[in-house]
Amino acid sequence: KAGVTQTPRYLIKTRGQQVTLSCSPISGHRSVSWYQQTPGQGLQFLFEYFSETQRNKGNFPGRFSGRQFSNSRSEMNVSTLELGDSALYLCASSLHLGEAFFGQGTRLTVV
């Protein structure tokens, strides 16, 4: 059974640009959540989707947005990138509120 797949694995963007990250969950998982990991703040919750609906949202500015498609794949978008957005972005999928299975992450560097 394939795991959670995140693309791309690495990304370098310039301040002011926007970026879209993709997450394909484990087959059958309808819940997808996104997290940001930085050395200073550790892991922080961004959003959680279930059956195409955003169920929860963390304390991040409106520049961070996401969506989930009917096949449970999810994307997150960050607009007007800032240097502080440089981080490892992790996606996890689960059966609803169950054990979380994480992808390898997308490492975003903003220069």
Added chain:
Amino acid sequence: KNEVEQSPQNLTAQEGEFITINCSYSVGISALHWLQQHPGGGIVSLFMLSSGKKKHGRLIATINIQEKHSSLHITASHPRDSAVYICAVRSKPGGGADGLTFGKGTHLIIQP
């Protein structure tokens, strides 16, 4: 907001030692997760607990809901156990925190 505290922050031990990592939280939860992160970033879910105790191989996780405390134990530790161990909680609905709230992690090094 749920405050999640882990201790110790760093732990170096010799191969074979019994390891304990602690996690406490401030608000009632519906579930607690123990995660393992190796260099390079990949995170593996070790346990999800809502009560009692779970065991998987050399790993044991316990939770005391009344005391808002969980422990992760590693028996017969091995250098391949070297990793960052992270505690994460999902607050009960209305608990003031959405999604998972994470501890800062325990950096474990097992020396041969």
